[in-house]
Amino acid sequence: MKRGYKLDELNDVGELLRSLLRTEHGLTSDEVHLLLERLRGFEEQGLYEKDDFGMDALTRSLLTAHVVVEEIGLEGCGVLTAVLLQKPVHKGVISLEQVRKDFGDDAAVLLELLLKVGKLYERDHIVTSENFSHFLLSFAEDVRVILILIGDRLVNLRLAGKFLDEQARIDLSMEASYLYAPLAHRLGLYNIKSEMEDLCLKYTDRETYDFIKVKLSQTKKSRDRYIASFITPIEEKLREAGLKFEIKGRTKSISSIRNKLKKQNIEFEAIYDLFAIRIILDVPLKKEREQCWRVYSVITDMYQPNPKRLKDWISVPKSNGYESLHITVMGPENRWVEVQIRSERMDEIAEKGLAAHWRYKGIKSERGLDEFMTEVREALEQKDKSSEDVISDFKLSLYDEEIYVFTPKGDLIKLPKGATVLDFAFAIHTNVGCKTVSARVNDRNVGIRHTLQNGDTVRINTSSTQEPKADWLNIVVTSKAKSKIKQLLRAQSQAKVDLVREEIQRRMRNRKLDYDEAIFTRLIKRKGYKATTNFYLDVSAGHTELGALLDEYKAELDKQVSGSDEAEHLSADSFITTTVPEQIVNEGPEVLVIDSGLTGIEYELAKCCNPIFGDKVFAYPSKNGIKIHRMDCPNAPELFREYGHKVLKAQWAGEKQDGYEVLVRIVGNDDIAVANNITSQISKSSNITLRRYNIESLDGLFQGYFYLYVQSLGALNTLISKLRTTKGVKQVDRIDQIGE
Numbered sequence: 006m007k008r009g010y011k012l013d014e015l016n017d018v019g020e021l022l023r024s025l026l027r028t029e030h031g032l033t034s035d036e037v038h039l040l041l042e043r044l045r046g047f048e049e050q051g052l053y054e055k056d057d058f059g060m061d062a063l064t065r066s067l068l069t070a071h072v073v074v075e076e077i078g079l080e081g082c083g084v085l086t087a088v089l090l091q092k093p094v095h096k097g098v099i100s101l102e103q104v105r106k107d108f109g110d111d112a113a114v115l116l117e118l119l120l121k122v123g124k125l126y127e128r129d130h131i132v133t134s135e136n137f138s139h140f141l142l143s144f145a146e147d148v149r150v151i152l153i154l155i156g157d158r159l160v161n162l163r164l165a166g167k168f169l170d171e172q173a174r175i176d177l178s179m180e181a182s183y184l185y186a187p188l189a190h191r192l193g194l195y196n197i198k199s200e201m202e203d204l205c206l207k208y209t210d211r212e213t214y215d216f217i218k219v220k221l222s223q224t225k226k227s228r229d230r231y232i233a234s235f236i237t238p239i240e241e242k243l244r245e246a247g248l249k250f251e252i253k254g255r256t257k258s259i260s261s262i263r264n265k266l267k268k269q270n271i272e273f274e275a276i277y278d279l280f281a282i283r284i285i286l287d288v289p290l291k292k293e294r295e296q297c298w299r300v301y302s303v304i305t306d307m308y309q310p311n312p313k314r315l316k317d318w319i320s321v322p323k324s325n326g327y328e329s330l331h332i333t334v335m336g337p338e339n340r341w342v343e344v345q346i347r348s349e350r351m352d353e354i355a356e357k358g359l360a361a362h363w364r365y366k367g368i369k370s371e372r373g374l375d376e377f378m379t380e381v382r383e384a385l386e387q388k389d390k391s392s393e394d395v396i397s398d399f400k401l402s403l404y405d406e407e408i409y410v411f412t413p414k415g416d417l418i419k420l421p422k423g424a425t426v427l428d429f430a431f432a433i434h435t436n437v438g439c440k441t442v443s444a445r446v447n448d449r450n451v452g453i454r455h456t457l458q459n460g461d462t463v464r465i466n467t468s469s470t471q472e473p474k475a476d477w478l479n480i481v482v483t484s485k486a487k488s489k490i491k492q493l494l495r496a497q498s499q500a501k502v503d504l505v506r507e508e509i510q511r512r513m514r515n516r517k518l519d520y521d522e523a524i525f526t527r528l529i530k531r532k533g534y535k536a537t538t539n540f541y542l543d544v545s546a547g548h549t550e551l552g553a554l555l556d557e558y559k560a561e562l563d564k565q566v567s568g569s570d571e572a573e574h575l576s577a578d579s580f581i582t583t584t585v586p587e588q589i590v591n592e593g594p595e596v597l598v599i600d601s602g603l604t605g606i607e608y609e610l611a612k613c614c615n616p617i618f619g620d621k622v623f624a625y626p627s628k629n630g631i632k633i634h635r636m637d638c639p640n641a642p643e644l645f646r647e648y649g650h651k652v653l654k655a656q657w658a659g660e661k662q663d664g665y666e667v668l669v670r671i672v673g674n675d676d677i678a679v680a681n682n683i684t685s686q687i688s689k690s691s692n693i694t695l696r697r698y699n700i701e702s703l704d705g706l707f708q709g710y711f712y713l714y715v716q717s718l719g720a721l722n723t724l725i726s727k728l729r730t731t732k733g734v735k736q737v738d739r740i741d742q743i744g745e
């Protein structure tokens with residue numbers, strides 16, 4: 006079965022299975038026999054039920070295996086076993102131990118990693134920020150996991166047009182565009198990357214997709230004639246030179262044409278490079294480079310080259326193993342034509358990426374993959390990084406274009422296009438990066454912000470007094486540099502905090518003051534600091550005078566010791582409730598009717614507005630599932646404006662027994678009695694429970710955040726009305742977004 010299989014071919018499961026289980030794919034005859042035996046047994050047990058695509062899981066697994074083996078180029082019993090037995094192992098029909106016994110450690114380890122990734126999709130249909138680190142962890146352990154997932158997502162995209170609804174196609178396309186297509190590009194799978202992007206465009210912007218497709222169809226005959234007129238004289242010259250070769254004409258992908266139209270803001274007819282010519286040489290390894298440059302010489306003797314468009318990835322291959330010589334020449338009718346020159350080995354690597362690269366192990370270095378995997382592991386090792394930072398750093402590693410710069414000794418350093426002197430310094434070593442003050446680029450003095458160009462020779466100038474600065478994060482573009490700078494800045498901040506903390510303790514000892522954490526923390530909050538760390542950093546920077554604060558601290562300490570403060574004059578932020586805040590677990594489904602009659606479907610209450618029973622609501626199918634928003638949600642105007650066609654009607658059909666979490670902000674006089682009256686009102690209200698609270702005081706007023714569980718909007722509005730009439734209360738508001 007060929008790439009881009011037709012849907013009517015999907016019924017021929019037997020042929021698909023026979024094409025996969027061949028010894029040339031790295032299986033022994035015994036392994037083929039045993040795997041067939043296992044699959045037949047599982048099928049007889051009825052294990053392979055229908056999935057979202059209307060086909061049994063065995064057929065889906067076979068389609069994925071076909072892409073992984075035939076199009077990506079992975080081979081071996083471990084790969085095929087992991088793909089085909091993932092469902093049976095997940096269902097517990099066969100254990101990992103049995104797989105290890107039957108098919109070896111490689112199959113069992115790969116299966117275990119695939120199962121870990123599979124669990125990420127049990128709750129969400131796409132990889133989200135919450136599970137992204139787990140996704141990367143499986144990737145870092147064995148890159149084949151990602152290659153298999155790329156194959157699986159390509160199968161999903163190919164089938165989505167017939168089997169999935171519009172929203173499911175959009176969700177799938179968003180994930181593929183954001184994650185899997187860039188990954189395919191980074192791993193050298195250019196054909197798969199292009200097909201993914203084309204299908205994503207088809208599902209998300211059908212009008213543009215159809216427009217370009219029709220235009221390409223209308224110009225196909227004239228394009229074919231032009232290609233023939235261009236390559237005919239080249240073929241004659243290459244034959245005269247005694248070269249063995251094949252010439253192909255390739256039209257650029259629909260998505261790349263769309264990007265060009267959008268980026269250059271031009272009409273379709275103005276695109277001059279709709280196609281590329283590829284010359285593939287049948288040549289021994291030792292003569293590859295020589296014959297590629299020989300072809301280059303033949304073509305540039307016939308057609309005028311554009312020197313600015315020369316790309317030599319033969320002398321310096323891309324980090325994903327890609328090797329090719331690209332030139333652009335002026336063809337007949339004064340039209341620019343791109344010509345790609347490569348050997349058969351280079352072409353296979355260009356078609357199948359790293360999987361083909363491994364087949365030629367020892368011929369070329371795999372340093373590019375090692376560097377990429379190191380970046381992934383470094384991102385995972387930083388435990389204090391947020392999910393958003395991990396995603397951002399990882400995406401930065403998926404470079405679209407690379408430049409090549411040199412050290413003074415002639416060592417080659419690969420960087421993304423747009424990299425600066427500071428990126429180069431951190432690429433050399435972290436200790437060099439953090440001490441960099443300037444550089445000499447091609448014997449010219451430049452600053453650390455200077456953007457490097459292809460072929461630059463860079464000498465870094467350092468200073469022992471230099472330290473990383475926060476604005477450096479706006480200078481660098483590589484994930485490695487950003488990650489290291491963040492680490493260094495955090496270390497600097499912590500060192501400053503430790504010094505200030507030691508200074509405070511020393512001064513307290515000198516003044517014979519006992520340390521009371523509650524009083525000290527309350528005093529800092531009165532100064533407007535939300536966290537003690539911010540206070541310490543301000544002291545370190547000289548923005549806050551420590552002596553005056555210690556005078557205030559001593560006064561507070563004396564008040565507590567003397568007991569001079571009367572209860573009614575205590576600050577509200579010293580209040581401790583006499584009621585017992587309850588932790589309520591939100592179980593049981595909310596009762597909603599969506600889209601005039603749909604019930605029993607999974608959804609979540611949006612965190613940006615936290616709707617409760619009684620609020621006017623609508624449903625929005627986001628990439629993470631259906632979200633229920635209030636009509637007055639802060640995000641509602643944008644959702645209606647940008648995605649109005651996706652918004653669904655929703656209305657309450659009942660209320661949850663355990664209620665809904667609501668956050669109420671109250672501002673009042675800084676008096677403990679006022680806080681006491683507030684909690685008293687809450688405890689007296691029916692259908693309302695206090696979960697927790699947080700009170701801060703400043704300049705004679707307090708601001709309190711009260712986390713409540715309420716049964717309905719009516720109960721909440723009644724409570725708010727009562728609180729607004731409570732003596733000493735200035736303001737009561739319901740807060741949309743609930744933070745922890």
